[in-house]
Amino acid sequence: MARPPYEFDPYFLQPDQDRNLINTLFVSGLPDDVKAREIHNLFRRRAGFDYCQLKYTGRGNQGVKFDPQAGSVLHIELARSNSRRKQKPGSGPYVVIDNRTKASANNTQETSSDNGDSDPEEPSGADNADSSNNDELQTLKSDTVLDPEHSVPAANEQLERTVNEGAQPCSTLFIANLGPNCTEYELKEVLSKYPGFNLLKIRVKGGMPVAFADFEQIEQATKVLTELQSSLLPSSDRGGMHIEYAKSRMRKH
């Protein structure tokens, strides 16, 4: 495949970046048996199209009910961040990642090019004579999205009425995996560097402290969640703190 001599995708872009810099589209609502070739054909004539990456996710037919009509409508929006995956020069026009292979049956390979998140070079070297550079992809029972890592949450919510692991954004954070000697003071010291920080409450649950940290805005809580996730406090003795959105907002104080 002739590819442009330049890269469209800057690497290592963060999710919070300026939306004007997004040059990746997130496509959902694809049928279970969609083929990467079909997606590629959908966009190949469009100016500036570089490549597509098709990912079969873990959600699928099992118990996911959505309106059959709505389910057949393609939904396209700006991705939350740009695709980082780089094509290998010798590979095909699209990338397939299949995460839904363990529970189901057979094949696990991507057909068209490089694989998932960590892709060391093939130790065997130049074995690219691999004749299977073709377009026949495994068909798996699963929901199908393009590049779901970069998806906008709303897009997934449209597709699934599934159990969402209590991950609704909230302006209060729940902080766990704190050391038994963690003090309100040391935690407050860290949190108060962030804008919008309101109040911290520490409770002891089964001997181990957990904390609730309240912020003015969800966005401010989100920033703290991502930036302080897994970070260590002086009192930490079992790894970094684990931060989630609280299930409910902190009450009046």
Add this chain to the structure above:
DNA sequence: AGCACA
């Protein structure tokens, strides 16, 4: 994995 206060 563990989510309280009012």
